[in-house]
Amino acid sequence: MMKTSLKSTRVRISRLDRMLITAVLLLSSIFPVELFSSTPPAPMGHDGEYSGKQGQVLVVKVKGEEQATEVKGTFLSRTIPFFREFRPGEPAGYIGLLGIDMQDEPGTYELSVEVKQGEQAKQLSFNVQVAKEKFTVEHLKLPKDKVDLDEKSTARWKTEQQLVREALAENSRLKLWRSNFVEPVTGKRTGIFGSVRIMNGQARNPHNGEDIGAPMGTDVAATNDGIVRITVDHIFSGKGVFVDHGLGFYTMYFHLSEILVKDGDLVTAGQIIGKVGATGRATGPHLHWGVKLNGARVNPYALLDLPFKNGVAP
Numbered sequence: 304m305m306k307t308s309l310k311s312t313r314v315r316i317s318r319l320d321r322m323l324i325t326a327v328l329l330l331s332s333i334f335p336v337e338l339f340s341s342t343p344p345a346p347m348g349h350d351g352e353y354s355g356k357q358g359q360v361l362v363v364k365v366k367g368e369e370q371a372t373e374v375k376g377t378f379l380s381r382t383i384p385f386f387r388e389f390r391p392g393e394p395a396g397y398i399g400l401l402g403i404d405m406q407d408e409p410g411t412y413e414l415s416v417e418v419k420q421g422e423q424a425k426q427l428s429f430n431v432q433v434a435k436e437k438f439t440v441e442h443l444k445l446p447k448d449k450v451d452l453d454e455k456s457t458a459r460w461k462t463e464q465q466l467v468r469e470a471l472a473e474n475s476r477l478k479l480w481r482s483n484f485v486e487p488v489t490g491k492r493t494g495i496f497g498s499v500r501i502m503n504g505q506a507r508n509p510h511n512g513e514d515i516g517a518p519m520g521t522d523v524a525a526t527n528d529g530i531v532r533i534t535v536d537h538i539f540s541g542k543g544v545f546v547d548h549g550l551g552f553y554t555m556y557f558h559l560s561e562i563l564v565k566d567g568d569l570v571t572a573g574q575i576i577g578k579v580g581a582t583g584r585a586t587g588p589h590l591h592w593g594v595k596l597n598g599a600r601v602n603p604y605a606l607l608d609l610p611f612k613n614g615v616a617p
């Protein structure tokens with residue numbers, strides 16, 4: 304559903320993208336990239352192996368490919384765009400954020416990475432071991448009409464899902480996030496990511512985000528820089544904001560009482576984008592914070608653990 308291919312015609316290059324492209328071009332003319340190094344790619348992990356649990360984010364590095372023009376991975380049919388890493392005094396490398404979906408089956412899978420340099424392309428292969436996460440079971444009691452949807456509500460829900468799918472099919476082709484990730488609200492985590500949900504006695508979809516309980520009207524901050532791709536007022540999510548951080552990376556903020564941004568707005572890490580509320584299907588005021596990384600639903604708190612300081616990976 305994410306269009307990340309270079310050839311994709313559905314991807315819109317926004318004004319910010321253009322500004323960033325100009326900035327990158329300017330920077331690369333000031334700091335010319337080093338000559339092609341003969342160093343073989345040195346993947347992190349052990350012997351090209353990575354492992355992580357369901358819902359985690361893995362940082363995959365491809366080094367010694369300074370002259371690469373595009374680096375792109377494929378994992379379980381999902382595309383992982385890699386971005387260039389600038390570190391003063393070191394050969395450039397490429398980094399990809401690999402999200403393990405909360406429902407990826409445990410097992411070992413291949414992450415194949417294509418490194419393009421002009422017309423030439425080569426393929427690297429990594430093994431990724433997906434381990435089972437122990438998700439909790441939550442029992443929730445909600446008004447019957449919020450769980451068992453009537454025909455009209457089901458139709459509304461389907462239309463809304465489609466609208467979101469279409470909006471998220473467009474994403475910034477440039478990495479927009481930079482510094483450390485910010486927790487949007489500090490509060491009590493009331494709904495745990497990945498938990499199996501039993502609503503009024505019926506098993507429902509697992510919880511695809513984290514719920515943070517906070518008083519009505521508490522400020523909600525954007526976790527990082529990005530573009531507001533869509534703001535919604537939907538049957539389940541209530542008032543919600545989808546922030547596009549580029550390269551198929553989205554964060555979502557639901558059940559807001561108030562939205563303080565508009566579609567297409569540029570936001571920076573820590574900027575207040577809304578207020579905590581209980582709109583949509585909610586039992587009380589809280590923020591539902593969700594993350595989608597190239598189609599994978601990952602634990603939002605995994606972002607805070609990412610080893611990026613001032614935008615630079617170790």
Ligand SMILES: [Zn+2]
Nearest residue numbers: 494513514591
């Ligand atoms: Zn939630």
